[in-house]
Amino acid sequence: MIMKAILKNCSWRAWRVWQRNFDVYRQTWKINFIPPLLEPLLYLLAFGVGLGSLVKDVQFEGAAVPYLTFIAPGLVATAIMNHGFFETTYASFVRMYYQKTFAAILSTPLSLEDVILGEIAWGATKSLFAGAIMLAIAVAWGLIPLAAALAILPVAFLAGLAFSGLGMCFTAVVKNIEMFNFPVFLFITPMFLFSGVFFPLTSLPGWAQHLANALPLTFLVSAVRGLALGKFHSLQAFQLIGLLAIAVVCTYLGIAGMKKRMLR
Amino acid sequence: MTQPAHDKIISARGLRKTYGGLKAVDGIDFAVQAQECIGILGPNGAGKTTTIKMLSCFLEPSGGILEVLGRDASAAPRFIKRHIGVCPQEDNLDPDLSVAENLRVFARYFDIVGGEARGRAEELLHFMGLHAKRAARIDELSGGMKRRLMIARSLINRPRLLILDEPTTGLDPQSRHQIWERLHRLKSEGTTILLTTHYMDEAAHLCGRLIIMDHGKVVVEGAPKDLVREHIGASVIEVSAAGDGARRFAEEKGLLHEKTSTHLYIHGAEAASLWPEAVRQFGEERCILRMANLEDVFLKLTGRALRDE
Ligand SMILES: Nc1ncnc2c1ncn2[C@@H]1O[C@H](COP(=O)(O)OP(=O)(O)O)[C@@H](O)[C@H]1O
Ligand SMILES: [Mg+2]
Numbered sequence: 001m002i003m004k005a006i007l008k009n010c011s012w013r014a015w016r017v018w019q020r021n022f023d024v025y026r027q028t029w030k031i032n033f034i035p036p037l038l039e040p041l042l043y044l045l046a047f048g049v050g051l052g053s054l055v056k057d058v059q060f061e062g063a064a065v066p067y068l069t070f071i072a073p074g075l076v077a078t079a080i081m082n083h084g085f086f087e088t089t090y091a092s093f094v095r096m097y098y099q100k101t102f103a104a105i106l107s108t109p110l111s112l113e114d115v116i117l118g119e120i121a122w123g124a125t126k127s128l129f130a131g132a133i134m135l136a137i138a139v140a141w142g143l144i145p146l147a148a149a150l151a152i153l154p155v156a157f158l159a160g161l162a163f164s165g166l167g168m169c170f171t172a173v174v175k176n177i178e179m180f181n182f183p184v185f186l187f188i189t190p191m192f193l194f195s196g197v198f199f200p201l202t203s204l205p206g207w208a209q210h211l212a213n214a215l216p217l218t219f220l221v222s223a224v225r226g227l228a229l230g231k232f233h234s235l236q237a238f239q240l241i242g243l244l245a246i247a248v249v250c251t252y253l254g255i256a257g258m259k260k261r262m263l264r
Numbered sequence: 265m266t267q268p269a270h271d272k273i274i275s276a277r278g279l280r281k282t283y284g285g286l287k288a289v290d291g292i293d294f295a296v297q298a299q300e301c302i303g304i305l306g307p308n309g310a311g312k313t314t315t316i317k318m319l320s321c322f323l324e325p326s327g328g329i330l331e332v333l334g335r336d337a338s339a340a341p342r343f344i345k346r347h348i349g350v351c352p353q354e355d356n357l358d359p360d361l362s363v364a365e366n367l368r369v370f371a372r373y374f375d376i377v378g379g380e381a382r383g384r385a386e387e388l389l390h391f392m393g394l395h396a397k398r399a400a401r402i403d404e405l406s407g408g409m410k411r412r413l414m415i416a417r418s419l420i421n422r423p424r425l426l427i428l429d430e431p432t433t434g435l436d437p438q439s440r441h442q443i444w445e446r447l448h449r450l451k452s453e454g455t456t457i458l459l460t461t462h463y464m465d466e467a468a469h470l471c472g473r474l475i476i477m478d479h480g481k482v483v484v485e486g487a488p489k490d491l492v493r494e495h496i497g498a499s500v501i502e503v504s505a506a507g508d509g510a511r512r513f514a515e516e517k518g519l520l521h522e523k524t525s526t527h528l529y530i531h532g533a534e535a536a537s538l539w540p541e542a543v544r545q546f547g548e549e550r551c552i553l554r555m556a557n558l559e560d561v562f563l564k565l566t567g568r569a570l571r572d573e
Contacts, residue, residue, distance in 0.1 A: 104356040
């Protein structure tokens, strides 16, 4: 019942919402570019150059990889996650709750389904932008080959859909904007630390490995690293399918939750 | 513009909306014909905004039948929303965009793009007297300007039906009159208008027909003049500092009246002819003879108790 109604109300008009967000983004693009540009530089400096001088090469798929080369794909993956998730949590919440932008759009031919689809697609676009900036730096630094970086771009968008969709599920249920601290503290931060960004998951005890292997960011780190270091196998392909499944399920749940929140 | 004047623009039968156990709209029937300007009056919480949200396909009715522009509101929301304009009670302009951009981006939701969108935005900025502010940010606008921009935005798709929820609440008299003038022009161009208001002068000035709602129900419906004549009469005598003596005076004479803690209001056809006697009884300084108005009707039918929950 609900699923049929949601499918019926989804349309290409979601694109109009994406355009609105892109118009706003363009107005302030210079400011918008600074955080995703500085962030990776800071990380690369701190972890790669600072910590990296203490850390030996890392064993990855039977080869010794310099530490900076090992973590660069992980940092790309983290940027993809963060920019998608933060767009559909804090930024979407501001538009929905404080600015009443969603309510305004609902008095036009767009449906709420269109609005949420457009927001999630926009979140994925922010992931793509952040991933692209990060990749450009990694390529310039000589950490990721250009061809691999280009192959990672569609992955960035796909994963962006997954993490934006996830964010939208939280936005549908939080009472106020402070409550986003919970998913960030309980979910985003642990994933950042335990999804294989900074060390191979094989260094963890067995039970922890099982847990870590189920984390969405683990899927993404593994897929991006596989592409960057030329070790993309069927496991990574399945992990991408996993991200696609997360994107589909979370988009559906996000829309259903938002309908409950706004149109009861 | 092409439809005949007797066309039904809105038709509601047994329309209901419940929030949990609360009956916000409790079975209302009404119809709006093309080129009418109809007003919904009612105390806070009467169900006006909820009715409007259902008309504009924002909320699904809990029951009853609702047709807008000849289509079922639950079945054809996209069609209906494409052809109506809605100005909600709360301003929801886009603070991330300038005044002109607000209109241009809104036009795009209706698939009005490019030169046509810019032209339409310019035209509406002139129409609403906002052209000098076209590059301003939303938070630089006064309350009246925001409201005018909201109305301009609701006209972007040349709607056949314009729905306005308290369009002038909180505005100064200048802004209100400016908005009234624009609404008159839209009426004369053939736009059907439905509005809600707390201002009786606004309702009397703009609307050919009124619906008074209370507790989710329609209390009465009719032309402003007819409502005043039927429920109050031509004139009203107001007696101030009125005590029990005043009440007895009205009751003994069998007058249509209303007694509050401080005032006696004498209604009915004979009010004017009673004037000399009222002056003799209470003294001229305590008596006022005036024309009956909509506010008398409103207070008589919906009571004087405060509604702000
Ligand atoms: N989203 C909501 N959830 C619960 N109750 C609501 C909601 N919106 C309105 N109400 C209630 O429904 C009734 C009608 O409200 P409303 O239509 O806004 O009245 P009006 O516009 O005439 O002041 C009020 O009692 C109000 O508190
Ligand atoms: Mg209201």
